[in-house]
Amino acid sequence: MIHWTLNSIEMTRRTQIVIASLIALIAIPNLAQADLGILKQHCSACHTGPNPEGDFSLHDLRKSPDQKNLAHWVESLQRVRDGEMPPAEENKMTRQEVAELQQFLQKQIVLFEERVEQPLQTPPRRLNNREFENSVRDVLSLDHIGTHDPLAMLPGDTLHDGFDTHGESLGMSEFHLDQQVTAIRRVLDNVILSDEQPTSQQLTATADQMFVVDTDNRRRGDKTIRRDDGVELKDPEDQLYCENFPHTKSAGWYRITVKAKALDRHVYSQDKTGIYDDDPLILRMELGSRHVDLPLDEGAMQEFTATHWLAENTPIRFSFQTDGLRLIGNGNFKFQHRIAHDYIKTHDPDLYQRIVKEEVPNAKSRSTQPSHWVHWVPYWQGPRPLLSSVEIEGPFYQSWPPQRQVDLVGRQPTVANAAAILKPIAQRAWRRDVSDQELAPIIRLVESQSSSLGELGAIREGIVALFVSPSFLMLNSEDVTPEELFAVKFSYLLGSTTPDADLIARVRKGELDSFGAVRDELKRRIANGKANAFLREFPYGWLELDRINFMSPDVDQYPLYEKKRLNEDMVNEVLALFRHVAENNRPLPELLSGDYSFVNADLAKVYGLEGVPSDSVLRKVTFGDGKRGGLLGAAAFLTLTADTLSTSPIHRAVFVMENFMGIHPSPPPADVEILEPDVRSARTIREVLDAHKSDASCAACHLNIDPFGYAFENFDPVGAWRDEYIDVSQRADADEAGNSKKRRDRTPSFEAIPIDASSTFVSGAQYKDITEFRQLMQSDSSRDRFVRCFVTKVLTYANGIEPENFTEVESIVKQSASHDYNSIETLAAIIHSPLFRECKTSESER
DSSP: OOOOOSGGGSOOHHHHHHHHHHHHGGGOTTSOHHHHHHHHHHTTTTSOSSSOGGGOOGGGGOSSOOTTTHHHHHHHHHHHHTTOSSOGGGOOOOHHHHHHHHHHHHHHHHHHHHHHTOOOOOOOEEOOHHHHHHHHHHHTTOSSSOTTOTTTTSOOOOOBTTBSOOGGGSOOOHHHHHHHHHHHHHHHHTTOOOSOOOOOEEEEEOGGGEEEEETTOOOTTTOOEEETTEEEOOOTTEEEEETTOSBOSSSEEEEEEEEEEEEOTTSSOHHHHOOOTTSOEEEEEEETTEEEEEEEOBSSOEEEEEEEEEOTTOBEEEEEEOSOSOOSTTSOGGGGGHHHHHHHHHHOHHHHHHIIIIITTTOSSSOOOTTOGGGGGGGOOOOEEEEEEEEEEEEEOSSSSOHHHHHHHOSSOOGGGHHHHHHHHHHHHHTSOOOHHHHHHHHHHHHHHHHHHHHHHHHHHHHHHHHTSHHHHEESOTTSOHHHHHHHHHHHHHHSSOOOHHHHHHHHTTTTOSHHHHHHHHHHHHHTTTTHHHHHHHHHHHTTGGGTTTTOOOTTTSHHHHHTTHHHHHHHHHHHHHHHHHHTTOBTHHHHHOSEEEEOHHHHHHHTOSSOOSSSOOEEEEOSSSSOOTGGGOHHHHHHTBOSSOBOHHHHHHHHIIIIIOOOOOOOOTTOOOOOOOOTTOOSHHHHHHHHTTSHHHHHHHHHHGGGTGGGTTBOTTSOBOSEEEEEEEEOOBOTTSOBOOGGGOEEEEEEEEOOOOEEOTTSOEESSHHHHHHHTTSHHHHHHHHHHHHHHHHHHHHSSOOOOHHHHHHHHHHHHHTTTBHHHHHHHHHHSHHHHSOOOOGGGO
16 A cells, blocks of 8 residues: 555564574574675674664574565565665675675575475466456357446455455455346346347437436436537536437347537637547447447538447436536536636627626526626537437347347257257356266256246256356366466456457467467467456556545646546556557566656646647657656656645655565554654655654664655656745734734745755665656666566466565566566566466365
8 A cells, every 4th residue: 555654664574674684694504604704794793682773683584594584585685686785884795795695595595495395376266346247248258248237236346456356355255146146147138038029119319309417317497408400418417318218128239320510619719628629529328337439520410320239228328528628616517608708708799798788687696797607608609519319220130039149048948958058158157178067956957947937047047057156256266277277367367358269279289388379379469459458457456546536636736637537647648658568569667767658638738748739649758858758757656646735755655666666665563662753843745754764763764765755756746847845834924013913914925945856775876856766767676676576466466366486486587688578578478487377286285
């Protein structure tokens, strides 16, 4: 988690034991004399005796790596590699001694892992909700599970460090199972139709049959704005429905034809409306829980026709989809009408005078101010869609029963051939071969239900039983072969869904047994869209982008964030950056500190960029100032690590350490008492932290953490650049006699305080600003640390558990390095690694 208090990041056993771990090696009797000498010479003075520095004794590490202290050995090695141990100001080790110590630490870790032979396991876990949805869709060979939102009742998944694939967090209860049964039945309601074929009809809704409601479905009289050629949609909060076709009466195919056009695209300035001149207007057709966006360009009426499979009782609504029209006042659309006042006053003074003299005095509104929005509602000419007509034909079918039902259960399914019907469904659902013996209980269920439900209804219940079986609901179970497990893991990693028949067949033939074959398959799946789930869900979870609005920037200080929905642009920037690196097989370190990103006109305002086209399209932009680019300059990272009105180098430091560098500072032990200093005179966060570090036990921890955060202090809570803090205080003015005025007469005083974004790492590496910090993050050590962290995060996402095998992770990083850290080769190395491929071991084998 990133929102830490100062106390929660103090010196802890896990952090300081890194130092003590080096000293503990003295106790190993068989060490080479040179290693022992290095440790005694450079470490024992501070970490032996009754009061060792950091209050850590050598006894804490025992004599060698074991299951409990292995992580400390690994962290010790990393800190020696990075030059953080011993601290720079006390380090008298030669390069040869550092190299020998690194070699020794790594050798001891490897020897331990070879001796213990830790199981390379993938523990079973429940399908998360999106995997559940995707898998049901693909097992039933559907394009979507239904427009009636059949999974709406499923309990939400618990995230662990941003991921929804963590095994221990994906709980399962009787209530959860009940909801899954209900969800499956609702999906099948949209697939297996047992009644007579519904009659098709064709309806056309023109302006007289269209009505506008707001989002809570209140008509408030009739707020519909009708014209001879259609109905206008002004407020983005409104929805339009057709009174003669409020929803579907039966599941089936529906052909929908919409005629619409954009109105008044360029009357008002885009700076006033917040809708860019180069963006089309988006008329959104909402088909129950799904939607289709129709782009409207200025000019003649446009016609859109498409055919959709809609579930029974699917409502059809239309709305104006935009992040504009919210820039005035508190963002409520009604204040947009003030633009009409300003525009008419400037461009049509005669009309303005008539309205002010004749209409304003006689208005029902209590306001007599000419500029009040209520007087200008009829005269507003902002961009908006006009819906002329909606024609709906359906439901219709190419055959009866529908072909997708025939493909699933046959044209005339019977209980007698239930096994033949259900077995292929079971094999897709259970992601493996299914024996007749395994299927037998479900066949008996079908037979027992046929008298009450009929043959089709009984087979439908058999399908429900297949989906609520542990073989479907649980991943990585022990009843699969190594080949089946690999196919399942590969498919769920990239597509979050069940493996297709082609992938299973290729894995069984051994066609994906080599690194090169995995790499080529990975390239194909990225190119053909079968890795889209990974390209979105992994970076979204890795960077905890769901938390971006946890403490949203203050709307008064940063109005564009809410009024232009900047959080969506920020998230999409990061996803576009990740997709670009993957699709173009770019080196992974470009993700962290490359000199480019993807920006649209709204983000350009935050970043202070000139020359970005005036639209909402994200385009690749190269930054030439060394301050931005990659994740370190992304507004999403800078915003989700800030507070509502301020920034904290601690929040940002901890995020960088945990998510980019793989460093995990821990909260202090419960028995450590922290006495907070008096910080009332502090004006900046640095002064607060400096006072806090007056406590020696606090200072040691902050020396490790703070340098990862100070570099970002030039970025405000929305990621915009600033050179100064603005300190606002109350100044009491004096009267002519020199006496201070009363408190109510005090006026605010603004003081600009220059920002100090410099710091020094424990290793001695220094930076004076974000540019030099970014350069440090491009060093060999930081590059390897970032790639190692990335590898660990992907394995955690894939396996549902963080990898603990140091040797295998190092092997992946080494293989990545041999391919210039390119993204596809690194991902292929992860997938080909035993940490991904190996079967779960049973308890008896551990």
